[in-house]
Amino acid sequence: MTTKPFKIGNIELDNRVVVAPMAGISNSAFRLTVKEFGAGLVYAEMISDKGIIQRNRNTMNLLHIDEREYPLALQIFGGEKETLVEAAQYVDQQTNADMIDINMGCPVNKIIKCEAGAKWLLNPDKIYEMVSAVTEAVEKPVSVKMRIGWDEEHIFAVENALAAEKAGASAIAMHGRTRVQMYEGKANWDVLRQVSEKITIPFIGNGDVATPMDAKRMLEETGVDAVMIGRAALGNPWMIYQTVRYLETGEFVEEPSPIEKIDVCLLHFNRLMALKGERVAVREMRKHTAWYLKGIKGSGPIRSAVNETETKEQLTNLLQGFQQELAERQQTTI
Numbered sequence: 331m332t333t334k335p336f337k338i339g340n341i342e343l344d345n346r347v348v349v350a351p352m353a354g355i356s357n358s359a360f361r362l363t364v365k366e367f368g369a370g371l372v373y374a375e376m377i378s379d380k381g382i383i384q385r386n387r388n389t390m391n392l393l394h395i396d397e398r399e400y401p402l403a404l405q406i407f408g409g410e411k412e413t414l415v416e417a418a419q420y421v422d423q424q425t426n427a428d429m430i431d432i433n434m435g436c437p438v439n440k441i442i443k444c445e446a447g448a449k450w451l452l453n454p455d456k457i458y459e460m461v462s463a464v465t466e467a468v469e470k471p472v473s474v475k476m477r478i479g480w481d482e483e484h485i486f487a488v489e490n491a492l493a494a495e496k497a498g499a500s501a502i503a504m505h506g507r508t509r510v511q512m513y514e515g516k517a518n519w520d521v522l523r524q525v526s527e528k529i530t531i532p533f534i535g536n537g538d539v540a541t542p543m544d545a546k547r548m549l550e551e552t553g554v555d556a557v558m559i560g561r562a563a564l565g566n567p568w569m570i571y572q573t574v575r576y577l578e579t580g581e582f583v584e585e586p587s588p589i590e591k592i593d594v595c596l597l598h599f600n601r602l603m604a605l606k607g608e609r610v611a612v613r614e615m616r617k618h619t620a621w622y623l624k625g626i627k628g629s630g631p632i633r634s635a636v637n638e639t640e641t642k643e644q645l646t647n648l649l650q651g652f653q654q655e656l657a658e659r660q661q662t663t664i
């Protein structure tokens with residue numbers, strides 16, 4: 331059951347492994363990389379409705395989608411109906427995203443203050459009103475991504491999900507934490523189960539899927555239709571492939587060798603260069619490189635040195651030099 335393709339609106343997904351939206355990370359360089367490792371659906375990072383309406387240059391750059399990423403959900407956030415609808419219409423008509431996702435989970439103060447993100451979780455009526463306004467105004471399927479609630483005392487997960495469903499949402503993704511939890515503590519899968527028992531549209535569970543085994547367990551224990559993976563894919567995109575294969579066959583595929591991992595890191599870097607240019611790409615790639623190198627024996631000094639790199643040449647040389655060192659190490663241990 332868990333391995334069958336499934337549909338969101340008119341979009342056919344090849345499998346039930348979805349990569350989460352992550353601000354500052356989920357640009358097309360990252361998405362394309364996880365897509366190549368088999369993701370059934372990728373989400374773009376959250377984009378401000380007002381930024382779209384004002385055609386802010388940085389915001390418009392976030393709308394870049396490579397056609398190899400399909401299917402893709404583009405996520406917008408906002409606190410007012412008019413601007414949210416206008417931005418959704420822009421995404422609907424002017425971008426090649428397959429799906430429009432509304433952010434109802436972002437916990438940070440800057441967003442909450444604008445009545446956006448997780449703020450809606452306190453008010454199922456507002457969810458109904460806002461989601462209805464968007465679904466009525468666009469052609470593309472609309473999904474929402476929410477948290478289970480605001481805090482322990484205000485977990486309206488079932489009411490909120492039903493409100494979104496009634497308002498015409500084609501899918502819901504839910505992170506099993508409250509707003510107050512931020513990223514701390516454990517994701518509450520019991521609440522995910524309660525929601526999956528109540529809604530009929532595709533339901534994507536999220537939170538604390540760190541391994542392929544976790545993904546299987548979430549599908550089995552909560553009855554969600556698909557799993558969404560965020561942090562576990564950072565510097566670890568092959569984890570997506572391992573999860574897809576594990577769900578399909580029960581077989582655990584070995585992870586790539588350290589040298590192969592660095593090849594993927596370099597590929598990601600080159601994509602980021604093409605997308606953002608050298609200065610920004612090198613800076614952004616520092617954190618990714620540290621994630622890619624995590625767990626590789628002897629990578630400590632390289633991970634520190636990465637933070638000092640400023641140019642493509644420096645970063646590439648550092649990584650290729652380390653590959654060389656790893657290859658030599660292999661030779662001496664054979």
Ligand SMILES: Cc1cc2nc3c(=O)[nH]c(=O)nc-3n(C[C@H](O)[C@H](O)[C@H](O)COP(=O)(O)O)c2cc1C
Nearest residue numbers: 350351352353375376475505537538539559560561
């Ligand atoms: C760095 C970072 C950025 C995030 N940005 C977004 C975002 O733009 N939109 C969103 O809906 N969730 C965002 N999230 C939340 C993730 O999509 C996901 O719900 C959360 O990380 C829990 O899943 P995980 O345990 O698999 O990481 C972000 C999370 C992280 C760690």
